[in-house]
Amino acid sequence: MDTAEAIVALLVVLVIAVSLLSNVLVLICFLYNPEIRRQVPGLFTLNLTFCNLLLTVSNMPLTLVGLVNKGQPGGEGFCRVVGFLDTFLTTNSMLSMAALSIDRWIAVVFPLSYHSKMRHRDAAIALGYTWAHSMSFSTAAACFSWTGYHHLYASCTLCNARGNSSRTQFVVFTVLFHCLTFLVSLVVLCVTYLKVLKVARFHCKRIEVITMQTLVLLVDIHPSVRQQCLEEQRRRRQRATRKISTFIGTFVLCFAPYVITRIVELFPAVPVNPHWGLLSKCLAYSKAACDPFAYSLLRNQYRKTCADIVNRMLKRSSLNASGPRMENERNHGAQMTE
Known part of the structure; x- marks a missing residue:
């Protein structure tokens, strides 16, 4: 194993550790807080956490084994099953x-009718489509024996194990798969979140106008208070832009290099550096470690839930520690009275 490998x-080990801890924490918060469970x-979030956790405990360790041993982890049938899971x-x-x-777009653009447009039944239908879409492509790849060990990524994933006999079909399938999955998801993310950002900026401008009018009327207000109000308006605008940039930016940064590499490798005349193939796969895995922070743990509701869990655990441990001490003090007092 050279330095790059x-x-x-080490990056794969770090991604496994962070992804496992953060996704388990999101799952604990979901199970602990009934308010989070009631929200559509x-x-x-639960479905995304489930996918990230399963990917972390199944595919990532096997990729690490393939990278260290420079070979296929397990038998051919086992690797095909793992490749099916990777695709799904x-x-x-x-x-x-x-x-x-889409849920955020409906909540921001149609706030008054959100609860009628996005109910648990609607969310279940959307999740049903995601499962059907994922299952159809992964099942088709498994049926045509297009899953197996790929040396370029040191992992069990999509690959043309049948060779030149089905090369054209595999090329069509790969392009169609990435267009209907990565490209469509990216377009949906950009369209919805840019509309959300547009609405957020509009509301910020309205609040800013009202604030400025109020500050003009309050002639006796201290300059520091006036400056603090204006600074808060600026932070609100930056916060909305930063959140949207995080959602879209992490998606592109983590998945785009891997998807582009998968498309480029379909052309034999274009060589792909093996180190770049490994790095692109590691970037795709890193999305499982980024998602808990981007969608859950940095939100106030999840942070308060985590703080509540920690406080309850510390309080319980302190009570358990004080129990024997109080018992000893009672016994000592009884002995003194005797």
Whole structure:
């Protein structure tokens, strides 16, 4: 193993650790807080967390084994099953992010009719489509024996194990798969979140106008208070832009290099550096570690839930520690009275 492969292996280990801890924490918050469970976006978040966790415990460790041993982990049939999971889980997670963006678009653009437009039944139908879409492509790949060990990515994933006999069909399938999954999800993310950003900026401008009119009327207001109000308006605008940039930016940064590499490798005349193939696969895996922070853990509701869980655990441990001490003090007092 050369230096570049060792660095990629360390990155995979880091991604596994962060993804496992963060997604488990999101799942704990979901199970602990009934308010999160009642919200419609919680279903999309739960589905995304489930996909990320399963990808973390199944595909990522096997990629690490393939990278270290420079060979296929397990037998041919086992690797095909893992390749099926890789295709299914990656597709499902992409579509779950698109569903979350649609939910945010409805909530921001149609706030008064959100509860009638996006109910739990509607969310279940959307999730049903994501599962059907993911299952159809992954099942087709498995039926045509287009899953197996790919040396370029050191993982069990989509690959043309049948050779030149089905090359044309595999090329058509790969292009169609990435267009209907990655490209469609990216378009949905960009359209919905840019509309959300437009509405957010409009509301910020309205609030800013009202604030400025109020500040003009309050002639006796201290300049520091006036400056603080204006600074808060500026932070609100930046916060909305930063959130949208995070959603779209992490999606493109993590998935685009891998998808582009998968398309480029379809042309034998264009060589692909093996180190770049490993790095692009590691970037795709890193999305499972980014999602809990982008969609859940940085939100106030999840942060308060985490703080509540920690406080309850500390309080319980302190009570358990004080119990024996109080018992000893009672016994000591009884002995003194005797």
